[in-house]
Each structure stands twice: as structure tokens, then as C-alpha cells.
Amino acid sequence: MDDSKSSWYSRFAKVAARFCGRPHVFTIAAALIVVWIVSGPLFGFSDTWQLVINTGTTIVTFLMVFLIQNTQNRDTEAMQVKLDELIRATKGAHNALLDLEELEEDKLEAFRRRYQALAKQARGEIDLGAVDTDCPEA
Missing domain, CATH: 1.10.287 (Helix Hairpins)
Structure with a gap:
């Protein structure tokens, strides 16, 4: 418009x-x-x-x-x-x-689970003295 x-x-x-x-x-x-x-x-x-x-x-x-x-x-x-x-x-x-809010619920849930797993992994690494910065997948 x-x-x-x-x-x-x-x-x-x-x-x-x-x-x-x-x-x-x-x-x-x-x-x-x-x-x-x-x-x-x-x-x-x-x-x-x-x-x-x-x-x-x-x-x-x-x-x-x-x-x-x-x-x-x-x-x-x-x-x-x-x-x-x-x-x-x-x-x-x-x-x-990008435009994640437009996804169907099941696809959105898959992204959420993926990022929950990344967060859990990062917290575990922090507990072991690692630094939680940068892009872990790069």
C-alpha cells in the first residue's frame, strides 16, 4: 500500500x-x-x-x-x-x-529446539571455562 x-x-x-x-x-x-x-x-x-x-x-x-x-x-x-x-x-x-514468524508451528518448533540445544551446549562450555562469544558454527 x-x-x-x-x-x-x-x-x-x-x-x-x-x-x-x-x-x-x-x-x-x-x-x-x-x-x-x-x-x-x-x-x-x-x-x-x-x-x-x-x-x-x-x-x-x-x-x-x-x-x-x-x-x-x-x-x-x-x-x-x-x-x-x-x-x-x-x-x-x-x-x-528471516521472516520466522510466518512459519508453520512445527517448523518454528524445530528452530526453537535447535537453539535450545545450542544454548544448553554453550552453558555447559561456560561451566568448563569457555568463552561464549562469536559464531560457534563458523
Whole structure:
């Protein structure tokens, strides 16, 4: 997708997530809760009084889940690209690890087992006084 034509939702989610994550927004939300609590006696702690806060918080929570997920997805994608670039640019690194998050579970598990074995071997060698640096397979 062309950056100049990023979706309206992406742009909205970025702005909303930045705005909602600021301390003054939390303060406003907390103040609204205090106003609601203080207004309880005024409304006789009625069912409608309770329904107002329940409905409001449910709607806000429901919408925030989507904004948070969008932000999380975008951040994860960016981090994966950065990690892929570090792997690609590092001499001795295994390029097979690029885009690892896209593998099926069984193939991912095989990589995990391989690296667990390497870690166990390295810890054993450290216990014997070896140095744990460089690329052991080179």
C-alpha cells in the first residue's frame, strides 16, 4: 500500500492511540468517574445512573481493544522488519531465521529446539571455562 494513501483507519488509530495514551486523558477519564460517583446520591443510585457508566465504559473498552490491537500489530510488524534487517546484515547470522514468524508451528518448533540445544551446549562450555562469544558454527 502506498504511504500517501494509507487507510483512514490506520491514520485514525495512530492519532487516537497517541492521544489516549497521554496522562491528561487518563486524568479526564478518572475525573468523569469521580463526577459519576458524586452524582450517585443526586440520582438516588438508580438503575439508570448505573447503566450510564456501564454503557459508557463498555463502549470505550470495546473501541479501545481495536485501537490497541492495531497499534500492537503495527509495532510488531515494524520490530520484525528491524530484526530481519539485523539478521540479514550480520555476518554469520542464519538468513533462514528471516521472516520466522510466518512459519508453520512445527517448523518454528524445530528452530526453537535447535537453539535450545545450542544454548544448553554453550552453558555447559561456560561451566568448563569457555568463552561464549562469536559464531560457534563458523
